[in-house]
Amino acid sequence: MYDSSLRDPDKLATGAMFAQARLSTVFSGRSSHADVLRSDGPLVLRKSNPKGAEPLTHRRTDIARVALAAGTAGPLGGDAYALDVRVGQGSTLLLQEVSAMLVLPGVGGEQSRMTITVNVEAGATFVWWAEPIIAAHRCHHLHDVRINLAADARLVLREEMLLGRHGEEPGDFSSRLRITRDNRALYDQRLSFGPATRGWDGAAVLSGNRAVGSVIVVNPDWSDTPPPAQPYDLSAVCAPLAGPGVAISAVAPDSLALRGLLHDGLNTLGAPWAI
Known part of the structure; x- marks a missing residue:
């Protein structure tokens, strides 16, 4: 759960906004x-x-579909946002987003925060079809996502980060995606880029690319035979997790190319994952 103490005015920058x-x-x-x-x-x-x-x-009418939209610009530096999701037992939720999230700087350079907690209960399915997060110049943002899956729950999650808007250098952006299954660690990925992070744009990391993302698929039916590791492009790979799932990861020069690579990776899994 999100720390409600962040509502304390002493912990928020002047003029910052809290939203839950x-x-x-x-x-x-x-x-x-x-x-x-x-x-x-x-x-x-x-x-x-x-x-x-x-x-x-795709095309199912018996599932819950919910869209997350931004009511204002941001988050801006100093803002603290929190989203709490529960996918109840046996239910199926598709969470989509209306548009990309543009992370903007604050007046005093304060850090903005987005904290997301998800619990997917027994027999439930969660499809999170997110739009990109854009780290605008001079932003300072922490994006923290924690997902806990029941042993027989299913998950498909897309995440995409864009390093600045067109023609600008990105701000400082840090993210963590931690997925546990039956309260055991399944996936824990941390990413940081921007002026405060040395070497993030070098050949060993992004090599000049401006878009990075992944698709995580967890399927309990793969417990005995998970898909094998497959580098299906020079800048994309589908790799098994330490459990019944795979991580499809890619870097690309722009958002359109990244989206194509991630979807190509899903298509290597075949139905019903392919789109």
């Missing part, structure tokens, strides 16, 4: 629906319709 949103789904026996949908300020949650091709849930 909560989303929960249940399975009624025939279909899934959102039973909790609460948001305030910059974080806006709304029931939605399909936005295009989806892995696993």
